[in-house]
Amino acid sequence: MSEQLKDKVALVAGATRGAGRGIAVELGAAGATVYVTGRSTRARRSEYDRPETIEDTADLVTEAGGTGIAVPTDHLDPAQVRALVDRIDGEQGRLDVLVNxxxxxxxxxxxxxxxxxxxxxKGLRLLRLAVETHAITSHHALPLMLRTPGGLVVEMTDGTADYNRDTYRVSFFYDLAKSSVLRMAFALGHELGPRGATAVALTPGWLRSEMMLDHFKVREDNWRDALTDVPHFAISETPRYVGRAVAALAADPDVARYNGTSLSSGGLAREYGFTDLDGSRPDAWRYLVEVQDAGRPADVTGYR
Structure with missing residues (x-):
């Protein structure tokens, strides 16, 4: 992917940790200039009170070969988002990729x-954070994106459209939040497609984010120790895997064929031929249906 996105400008909204950080780094590895936003900075933590910061993410983007630019932003505040987009416009004059x-x-x-x-x-704040932030960001960022043909919007969610349609996602508020984001990509596809841009929904599989690793009391270098208690965690993937999915989409001149659809990291890995950092190719959503949800013993043979 080196230099495939040279001269491209991306905004990863919500890039402090997890999938957002993995996406930002892989866009950087492909040569992009990446603006990374969030509420956790070296000067001030968000209510999560975690150590990851957007400045750290920006540094990782630059180390990977791109240009990382950290901009503290609360995406529930339209004025802050408008100022962010004005800054990107003033510094770059374009926006090619928006990751919500x-x-x-x-x-x-x-x-x-x-x-x-x-x-x-708490439930209503969850919906505001999961849905309203995406709408505010798209409202302000898309006019800049549409100045240049071929823009890409990636709505990040949890679960594919097929899986979420048939499966209750455990909590009323969580189910509604993640399904709403899927629908946002569908709606944006109708609005952006005729104007020369593409919108997709994208889900990682079982993500080995910083928070998930902490939850299981493991690190990335010994994550398999968690399998003793949670065997199905064997299908998990790093945040860089879904990052490679976004980078592949952004570099694809025919990405419009996916407009308005729901995609997964594992499905795109088969399509584009990339792997996770360990060389494997986990297909979590097929595994969930055929193994975990079917009540079968954990066995990732044929799924990664």
Missing amino acids: DIWGGETLFDWEAPVWEHDLD
Whole structure:
């Protein structure tokens, strides 16, 4: 992917950690200039109170071969998003790739509580963070993108359209949030397609994010130790895997064939031929249906 995105400008909204960070780094590895945003900075942490920062992400983008630019932004604040886009316009004069990866809801939903027992304030904030942020960012960023033909919008979610249509995603608020993002990509496809741009929804599989590794009390170098307690974690993938999916989409001159559709990291790996960092090619969503949800013993043979 080296230099395939040279002279391209990307905005990864929500790039502090996890999938957003992995996407930003892989876009950088392909030569792009990448603006990375979030609320966790070296000067101030968000309510997550975690150590990852957008400045760290920007440094990783630059180390990978691109140009990383960190811009602290609360995507619930239209004025901050407008200022962000004005800055990109003033410094670059274009925007080729927009990745809407804002989330921030891990501490807000209760897996076990039905909607009438769930904390209402937390549930409504989750929806604002998961849905409203994406709408605000698209509203302000898309006019800049549409100045140059061939732009790409990637709406990051959890689950494919097929999987989420047939599967209850454990919590009313979580289910609604992730399904709404899938629908956003579909709607944007109708609005952007006739104007020369492409919108897709994209899901990673079971992501070995910083927060997930901490949850299982493992590190990336010993993540398989978690399989003793959670055998199906064997299908998991690094954030760089879905990052490679976005980089491949952004470099594809025929990406419009995917306009308005739902994609997965594993499916795109088969299409474009990339692998995860360890050389494997996990296909988590096929595994979930055929193995985990089917109640079969954990076995990733043929799935990675």
